[in-house]
Structures are given as C-alpha cells and as structure tokens.
Amino acid sequence: MAECQSQLGSALTYLCSMQATDDLQSRWWQLENKLIERFGKKPDLETILFLVGVQEFGDIREKFTKEQKQELMHIAVCQLLSASGYYELEKVDEDGWPHFKQLKALPALNMMEQENFIKDHVLLYFEKNEY
Numbered sequence: 001m002a003e004c005q006s007q008l009g010s011a012l013t014y015l016c017s018m019q020a021t022d023d024l025q026s027r028w029w030q031l032e033n034k035l036i037e038r039f040g041k042k043p044d045l046e047t048i049l050f051l052v053g054v055q056e057f058g059d060i061r062e063k064f065t066k067e068q069k070q071e072l073m074h075i076a077v078c079q080l081l082s083a084s085g086y087y088e089l090e091k092v093d094e095d096g097w098p099h100f101k102q103l104k105a106l107p108a109l110n111m112m113e114q115e116n117f118i119k120d121h122v123l124l125y126f127e128k129n130e131y
Contacts, residue, residue, distance in 0.1 A: 024116055027123050034131065045115065048122055052076035059096055071097065080121035081106070083128070 035043050043051070053072030054060060056079045064072065078087040078100035087100040109117055 024120060024123075028119050031123060031126055031131075045118065045122075046073065049073040049076040049118075052079065052122070052125060056098060057096065075100075077118070080118065080125050083121060083124055 031048075032042055035048070050069060050072055053074070053076035056075050057072060075098055079089075079098075081087050082089070082100065086104055086106060087102055090099045090101040092098050107117070
C-alpha cells in the first residue's frame, strides 16, 4: 500500500510539473508571437535577453561590441532574477552601465530547468512592464 501511494505521489508530482511546464511553454509562445509581430522574426532566448539588457541599460546604439552584448545579457539576467531576490542593483557606473550584487545563491538546476527558470523570469518581466 505504501509503495502504491509513493508511486501515486510521484505520478502526481510528475503530472503537476508537466502542467506547469505546459503553461510556461504556452505563455512563452504567446510572448514569442508578440515579439514576432514587433520585430518580424522569432527571437531566441539569447536575443530576448539582449533586448532586456538594452532596455535596462537605456542606451540604444546602432552597434555594440561582442563584449558589450555579453554584458547586456548579463545585465538582463541580473535584472530578471532581481525580481526573486537573487540580485540587486548596486550602482550605475560613470558610463551608465548598471552593476548588480548577488544576494543569494542560485538554485542548482539542470540545463532544462535553468532555461525554464530564466523563461519564467522573462515572462514576469514582460508582464510587469506591460508588454
């Protein structure tokens, strides 16, 4: 009986996580569709992080160096995860670049979980900013 309950509990946990993943995927597709309407093509996660980084940096330029693009994606991740208390803005330097400090350790996640974790925070960001 206990083994059956354990199996049932595992199955319910799996089904609940599948449902949460399906909801996340559905909301992600909706965001992608809005971005396709806006920009004319489907952006990948890195492109979306770049866009968030540019938005947070506030200085839209025609060209960014490879290092600046990486920094913009880092800014995006820090800004996104600040909503869950992982980072906070520490300062903005003389060139206008924001710097964040980490407040707590990030959860140990596999690659798929990391991607979903970031996607969930991207969706929260866009909802919060009424996009």
